[in-house]
Amino acid sequence: MRLCPGGPLLVRGADVVRDEAGVAHAVTRPVVAVCACGKTGRPPWCDGTHKVVRRG
Amino acid sequence: MNLPEPRGPLSAAVIASLRGGTPPEAVAVDEQVPVLSDEDAQLALWVLFELHFRGFDDVAGDREWDPALLRLRGNLEARMEAELREATRPALHAAPDSGDLAEDLFALVAADHGPSLASYLHRHATREQVLEFLAQRSVYALKESDAHSFVLGRLDGPVKAALAEIQYDEYGGGRPERLHSTLYADALRAAGLDDTYGAYLPQAHVETLAANNAQAVFGLRRRLRGAAMGLMAAFEATSSLPCRRIAAGIERVGLPAATAAYFHEHVEADAVHEQVAVRDVCAGLVAREPRLRADVLFGVAASLHLDALVGGRMLARWGAAPQVADGRRSA
Incomplete structure (x- = not known):
């Protein structure tokens, strides 16, 4: 697991990611990017919105 | 074909x-x-x-x-x-050199103000224009990521592992029906377009051909492995936000969900790939081979330049005003 500065949390080797409400989301990629800015439109996954937030 | x-x-x-x-x-x-x-x-x-x-x-x-x-x-x-x-000389001349290559690469991408095809597709494009965009893009998307695979054998250690990770995801993670090129063929068919490999080559604009060829110019030549990875990273780093807009545009003109699905997949996939491509592949490569830094930056700038040509051609053809730069790239 690794936090990208200003970006998402990269998670490798997980089967499931649980969001803050405890809902389980199946992992279907070798590595996933979990939103760390709280602004994503596709929680819990990063959708690149942090770039707009950071710039704005 | x-x-x-x-x-x-x-x-x-x-x-x-x-x-x-x-x-x-x-x-x-x-x-x-x-x-x-x-x-x-x-x-x-x-x-x-x-x-x-x-x-x-x-x-x-x-x-x-x-x-x-x-x-x-x-x-x-x-x-x-x-x-x-x-x-790309002017863009590279103005490129930051902070000592943190990953931040420099993201900054170079963010500083680009090329025409935004995605914003036009999102808000204004007609159904016919969206179909034309999908046909142009097929010249690349039906062989999506393949040029970058040629670079794998030229890398080693964590950089090779990182590129393989991206490619494995591009190639469906072991599920052939999830190959990105297959998702694109599905998207074309659902939109009533021809999903045959090379079907729209005769209509491909010179800019579309050049952007596609650049991947092979860099990807097939070991000397240019740094540029190949810069090009790939810029492609990934200008994809998530634009793909969300393109998917919304596809839905706005009433094309089927299977057509939008390809772009929805890229919102999520490329938010991962851009981090791995910039940090693990590009910064990792330059950490091992510092003299490749200039070529990695060149690859990024070349991708932005070619993308501006592709988008500019289509917007001009449609008589569209240049769109306000957003997350840039068409996808």
Whole structure:
């Protein structure tokens, strides 16, 4: 697991990611990017919105 | 696929040579005409590169390594590389050098203000314009990521592992029905378009061909492995936000969910890939081979430049005003 500065949390080797409400989301990629800015439109996954937030 | 129709004397000579099994006829080349905006030269390059990808049903397999064709291609590649280096010089001159390459690469991408095709597709494009965009994009998307796979054997250690991770995801993570090129074929079919490999090559704009060819110019040449990875990283780093807009545009004009699905997949996939590509592949590569830094930046700038040409051509064709730069790239 690794936090990208200003970006998402990269998670490798997980089967499931649980969001803050405890809902389980199946992992279907070798590595996933979990939103760390709280602004994503596709929680819990990063959708690149942090770039707009950071710039704005 | 079969060989396409030529678009000028050079592509005619290449295609005739491939069809007839004969050496290519010498063609007088006007070196004053940039290769980047010469559709005859770009089609000739596309056809020659295609020998290394799916090939043509009407060409003998060994022509892939025909010395006369390779010489001809090498000349076009050298000119295209020189033109791209010249075109990207101002952007690279202004590029940041903070000591943190990942941040520098993201900053170089963020500083780009090329025309935003995605914003136009999102808000304004007609159904016919969206279909035209999908057809143009198919020239690349039906062989999505394949040029980058040639680089794998030239890398080592964590950099190789990182690129393999991206490619494994591009190739469906072990599920053939999730291959991104297959998702794109599904998207085309759902939109009523032809999903045959190369179906829209005859309509491909010179800018579309050039952007596609650049991946092979960099990807097939070991010397340019840094540029290849910079190009790949910029492609990934300008994809998530634009793909969300394109998906919304596809839904706005009433095309089926299967067409939008490809772009929705790229919102999520490329938010991952951009981090891995910039941090683990590009920064990782330069950490091992510091002299490749300039070429990685060149690859990023070349991708932004080519993307601006692709988007600018389509927006101009549609009579659209340049859109406010957002997350840039078409996808």
